[in-house]
Amino acid sequence: MNEVVDLLIFSGISSGSESLAGFVKPWRSIGPSKIANRLRQAGYRVQIINFATLFSYEDLRQLSDRFIGDQTIIGISTTFLSNNTLTLSSLSQAVAFYKSKFSCKVLLGGPSPGLFSKVFSADFLIAGYAENKILELLNSVNNRMIVKKINPSWEINSCSHRWHESDHVQPGETLPLEIGRGCIFKCSYCKFEMTGKKKGEYVRDLSLIKDEIIFNYEKYKTTNYMIMDDTFNDDFTKIENWCRMVDELPFKIQYAAYCRADLLHRYQDLARELSRTGLRGAVLGIESMNSKAALSIGKSWSATKGKEFLPELIHNIFDKKSITQLNFIIGLPGDTEKNIWDWLFWCKDNEIPVAVAQPLSIRPPKLFPTDSVYSDFDKHAEDVYGYRFPYAGRPHMWESDDITWMAAQKLYKKTTDYITNNFCDFTWSSFASLSLGFELEDIKGTSSKNFYSNSLYTNATEAWINAYKSSILS
Numbered sequence: 001m002n003e004v005v006d007l008l009i010f011s012g013i014s015s016g017s018e019s020l021a022g023f024v025k026p027w028r029s030i031g032p033s034k035i036a037n038r039l040r041q042a043g044y045r046v047q048i049i050n051f052a053t054l055f056s057y058e059d060l061r062q063l064s065d066r067f068i069g070d071q072t073i074i075g076i077s078t079t080f081l082s083n084n085t086l087t088l089s090s091l092s093q094a095v096a097f098y099k100s101k102f103s104c105k106v107l108l109g110g111p112s113p114g115l116f117s118k119v120f121s122a123d124f125l126i127a128g129y130a131e132n133k134i135l136e137l138l139n140s141v142n143n144r145m146i147v148k149k150i151n152p153s154w155e156i157n158s159c160s161h162r163w164h165e166s167d168h169v170q171p172g173e174t175l176p177l178e179i180g181r182g183c184i185f186k187c188s189y190c191k192f193e194m195t196g197k198k199k200g201e202y203v204r205d206l207s208l209i210k211d212e213i214i215f216n217y218e219k220y221k222t223t224n225y226m227i228m229d230d231t232f233n234d235d236f237t238k239i240e241n242w243c244r245m246v247d248e249l250p251f252k253i254q255y256a257a258y259c260r261a262d263l264l265h266r267y268q269d270l271a272r273e274l275s276r277t278g279l280r281g282a283v284l285g286i287e288s289m290n291s292k293a294a295l296s297i298g299k300s301w302s303a304t305k306g307k308e309f310l311p312e313l314i315h316n317i318f319d320k321k322s323i324t325q326l327n328f329i330i331g332l333p334g335d336t337e338k339n340i341w342d343w344l345f346w347c348k349d350n351e352i353p354v355a356v357a358q359p360l361s362i363r364p365p366k367l368f369p370t371d372s373v374y375s376d377f378d379k380h381a382e383d384v385y386g387y388r389f390p391y392a393g394r395p396h397m398w399e400s401d402d403i404t405w406m407a408a409q410k411l412y413k414k415t416t417d418y419i420t421n422n423f424c425d426f427t428w429s430s431f432a433s434l435s436l437g438f439e440l441e442d443i444k445g446t447s448s449k450n451f452y453s454n455s456l457y458t459n460a461t462e463a464w465i466n467a468y469k470s471s472i473l474s
């Protein structure tokens with residue numbers, strides 16, 4: 001049987017921190033599946049190799065060889081990749097092999113695919129949401145003798161997503177579930193598309209979401225979800241309707257989502273409703289608890305109310321049932337290394353399940369002209385926010401009066417070591433671990449370093465990945 005496809009997509013997760021390189025996660029992303037469905041509707045043949053960063057070069061060859069021929073384009077989803085040579089080496093080696101043997105063209109997708117151009121010797125880049133760009137690209141690369149029905153423009157509101165047979169979703173697997181795109185806010189450092197939208201814009205029809213949840217339950221027994229929505233609780237009515245819909249399901253679900261802490265504070269009854277309907281993982285972008293920095297990014301709530309409300313939210317409103325994660329940024333205006341450590345120690349003292357501090361990324365348009373989206377920070381890094389870019393050959397290495405990019409990276413490594421020893425696993429990864437049969441209570445009760453080094457976890461991961469591999473090879 002000829003199984004050669006027009007587009008073979010590699011999708012996987014890799015960590016930017018050396019401290020997290022060994023923390024492997026069987027975590028499936030939804031973007032490639034949406035792209036694949038869009039192309040299949042137009043007559044193209046598409047296969048996805050998920051969890052690609054968890055496989056050796058030999059595994060990747062074994063999984064992919066039969067799908068690749070002279071005309072195959074290799075796609076790589078870079079959304080959850082980091083430029084970490086350790087975790088990308090097998091994948092880049094496999095891509096280089098196919099490029100040299102078949103002269104395959106390489107297409108990179110994701111929010112900033114340009115970051116990976118050199119690693120994969122890319123021929124094409126599609127930055128950002130690609131459902132309305134991918135057909136044009138495949139049609140233009142090679143006008144094959146296949147029927148290419150050009151569909152009307154794709155819209156998130158009417159998306160009735162289904163996982164394809166060839167995705168080999170495993171029984172009981174935690175799945176991403178897309179609710180909406182964009183956000184009603186417009187934080188100055190945010191690089192997401194569709195920020196500043198109106199309430200209700202770019203949100204899926206709730207009946208389609210409900211159908212997808214029921215379908216997934218009947219077909220895969222899935223009850224755990226990673227909610228894909230830049231800010232899940234940005235609209236009171238949306239969340240009321242969501243809770244009503246979850247109540248109507250004939251089974252219970254658990255879900256994790258990005259939420260705005262200030263809105264959970266303002267609508268505390270709704271926060272209780274979210275918890276009651278299964279919110280067991282809230283990822284909160286606190287960013288800074290210092291008033292100057294918080295004001296500069298439009299999140300002054302974090303500095304004025306954060307310390308008072310977050311313990312109340314986690315221990316009382318969420319009743320200690322949720323793996324709530326606080327995100328901080330290293331390098332905002334006025335923030336120092338000491339501030340970052342103070343917040344992490346505060347989190348530890350207040351039994352916050354997990355926190356993370358990541359370096360600020362600034363990519364000004366004049367230094368990064370091929371990026372597709374720029375934040376206000378990117379656009380006004382020097383004139384408004386006081387950053388400097390002193391290294392012509394290394395434009396990402398910003399400096400401010402308070403901290404440098406290099407110091408932020410070193411701090412990231414140190415804080416990650418502290419975090420993995422003192423907090424449980426990150427929210428999204430914890431939900432990925434539910435696929436392996438773990439319970440959130442198991443994960444909450446142990447540091448992530450102990451959790452990942454435990455043979456129960458490593459054996460379960462290996463068995464799970466082997467099951468996925470066998471499904472593709474069968």
Ligand code: SF4
Pocket residue numbers: 182183184185186187190191192195196230231260285
């Ligand atoms: S940082 Fe979060 S809240 Fe702010 S605009 Fe981006 S998605 Fe919205």
